[in-house]
Amino acid sequence: MKTKGYAAFEAGGLLKEFEYDLGPLGDLQVDVKVETCGICYSDISMIDNHWGMTTYPFVPGHEIIGTIEAVGSHVKHLQIGQRVGVGWESGSCGTCESCMTGHHNLCASSIPTVLGPYGGFSERVRANAGFAIPIPANLDAAAAGPLLCGGITVFSPMLENNVKPVHRVGVIGIGGLGHMALKFLRAWGCEVTAFSHSPGKETEAKEFGAHHFVSTSDPTELMNYANSFDYIISTINKLEDLTPYLVTLRPKGKLVLVGVVVEPLQFGMFPMLLGEKIITAGAIGSPASIATMLDFAARHNILPLTETFKFSQVNEAIKKLREGKIRYRAVLTH
Numbered sequence: 557m558k559t560k561g562y563a564a565f566e567a568g569g570l571l572k573e574f575e576y577d578l579g580p581l582g583d584l585q586v587d588v589k590v591e592t593c594g595i596c597y598s599d600i601s602m603i604d605n606h607w608g609m610t611t612y613p614f615v616p617g618h619e620i621i622g623t624i625e626a627v628g629s630h631v632k633h634l635q636i637g638q639r640v641g642v643g644w645e646s647g648s649c650g651t652c653e654s655c656m657t658g659h660h661n662l663c664a665s666s667i668p669t670v671l672g673p674y675g676g677f678s679e680r681v682r683a684n685a686g687f688a689i690p691i692p693a694n695l696d697a698a699a700a701g702p703l704l705c706g707g708i709t710v711f712s713p714m715l716e717n718n719v720k721p722v723h724r725v726g727v728i729g730i731g732g733l734g735h736m737a738l739k740f741l742r743a744w745g746c747e748v749t750a751f752s753h754s755p756g757k758e759t760e761a762k763e764f765g766a767h768h769f770v771s772t773s774d775p776t777e778l779m780n781y782a783n784s785f786d787y788i789i790s791t792i793n794k795l796e797d798l799t800p801y802l803v804t805l806r807p808k809g810k811l812v813l814v815g816v817v818v819e820p821l822q823f824g825m826f827p828m829l830l831g832e833k834i835i836t837a838g839a840i841g842s843p844a845s846i847a848t849m850l851d852f853a854a855r856h857n858i859l860p861l862t863e864t865f866k867f868s869q870v871n872e873a874i875k876k877l878r879e880g881k882i883r884y885r886a887v888l889t890h
Contacts, residue, residue, distance in 0.1 A: 557587065557626075561678030562870050563613035567605040570871050574613055576674060578682050586634055586685045587626040588642060593676035594619030594701035594862075595873055595886040597732065597793070598644075598816070602670060603874075606818065609671065617676030617888075618644045618669040619701040621691060631685040639697055640688040641850070643704035644840050646673055647684035660686075660842045661712075677870060677888065689846050692854035702732070702860040702885040703853055705840065710737035711849040712841030713789060713812045714744065721745025723786040726804065728772075729815060730757045730764070732884045733791035736860050738764040743856040749785070751778075778804055783831075789838075791815045798823035798835065807831040814838040860885045 563574035581587060599616035601607055620642040624634050634640065647667035648655050654662040669675050673682060689704075691697055710733055719725065721744060727737045728751045741748045742765025749768040750761035758769040770777060778800040785804050792815045801811055802823060813821075814837065827833065841849070853859065861884045865873040873886045 557581075557680075559679045561615040561674055562867065563615045563674075563677075564603045565613050567610070568603065571603075571616075571677065571874070574615065578680070581626055581628055581682070583628040583630040584685055585628045585682055586624055586631060586640075586688050587680050587682050588620065588622040588640060588688060589625040589680050590620055590622040590676050590678060590890070591639075592621045592698060592701050592887050592889045593617040594705065595870075595877055595888065596702070596705050597877065598705070599670070599675075600874060600878060601816070611671070614670070615674035615677055616670055617678065617681075618642070619704045619706070619887075620669070620676035620681055621697050621701045621704075622680070624688070625680060628685065634685055634688060634690075639691045641691050641700065641704045641846070642669055642676070642681055642683045642688055643708060643846060644668060646681070646687050648687075650686075658842055658844055661840050661845075677867065686843055689843055689850065692850055695850060695854040696859055698864070698889070699859045699862045699887065700850075700853075701887050702736070702862065703850065704846065706733050706860065706885060707736050707740075707853065708841040708846050708849050709733060709814050709838060710789060710791065711740050711852070712845045713814060713838035714740065715841075715845055715848070716838065717787060717810055717812060717836070719744065719746065719787055723747070724784060725749070726751055726770075726785045726788040726801075727766070728788065728790040728795070728801070729792035730754070730761045731791065732860075732882070733814060735761075735764045735884045736858070737789055737791060738766050739858045740852070741765065743852070743858060749781075775800070785809055787812065789814060793817055796822065799827055802827040802833055802835075805831065805833045808833065810834045810836060812836050812838055862887045864889055866890070
């Protein structure tokens with residue numbers, strides 16, 4: 557099936573109209589007619605080939621909301637016209653240990669929606685049926701797209717690390733990921749503290765759900781919070797030294813990194829050793845985790861704060877995101 561999208565043809569290039577053929581539909585696949593697609597900063601990293609894995613022409617987009625347009629012959633649980641979401645992954649092998657234990661997101665043969673296939677800055681996308689997640693009817697589909705990547709990136713670690721309502725939790729960075737983390741954690745029942753180098757974000761952070769706000773523009777400020785947090789999630793892509801945050805963790809506490817920091821990280825051993833503290837990371841989430849997140853978001857009316865652009869304005873939206881002027885997620889719509 558032929559379709560049209562917006563593609564980058566070189567690293568850092570502007571996106572241009574691009575027509576391509578999806579080929580025959582597989583027995584276990586579905587075609588999704590795209591209604592909206594969020595713009596994640598990962599899309600920019602891929603456009604620029606910062607991670608060294610982009611192939612061109614490259615059609616970005618992995619925060620997709622749309623309706624089922626065609627189903628493979630073995631697909632029984634989805635129907636034509638049903639609204640679904642497709643995130644960073646559109647398939648996995650289904651048979652490895654990770655897949656068989658419900659961790660499809662850790663499959664070594666997973667199929668990223670924008671690598672090999674073409675992504676959601678397009679008329680339609682193709683995905684394995686198990687990765688097309690039904691959208692709850694009471695969740696605003698126009699704003700829900702960023703939940704499929706940004707939302708699950710901060711929600712899945714809450715499940716995987718057994719975060720509890722009694723926990724005191726810190727969130728580093730009040731941006732595209734961080735503001736969703738504040739909303740989820742507040743609804744989860746945690747006592748939530750926002751860390752930001754921008755003191756002007758305090759009011760907004762508390763509106764998103766933070767009980768407390770700590771300005772990290774003063775490096776010594778963190779020392780006042782030693783032994784305070786059970787769990788800290790870092791959503792930023794620049795984090796040189798983890799040591800001050802390790803100091804703020806309680807014994808057995810976890811520092812979870814979900815913002816992609818390309819440069820090597822450093823930290824002091826003793827703050828981690830003396831409290832048996834853990835540094836770990838989060839890698840999106842399985843289809844089951846995404847479904848759980850969407851249900852939780854619908855129950856608590858949790859949606860990202862978005863700015864909407866037409867698909868024809870994609871380069872304008874990307875430019876604004878590059879400049880850090882989006883508050884806090886960009887969404888493309890037809």
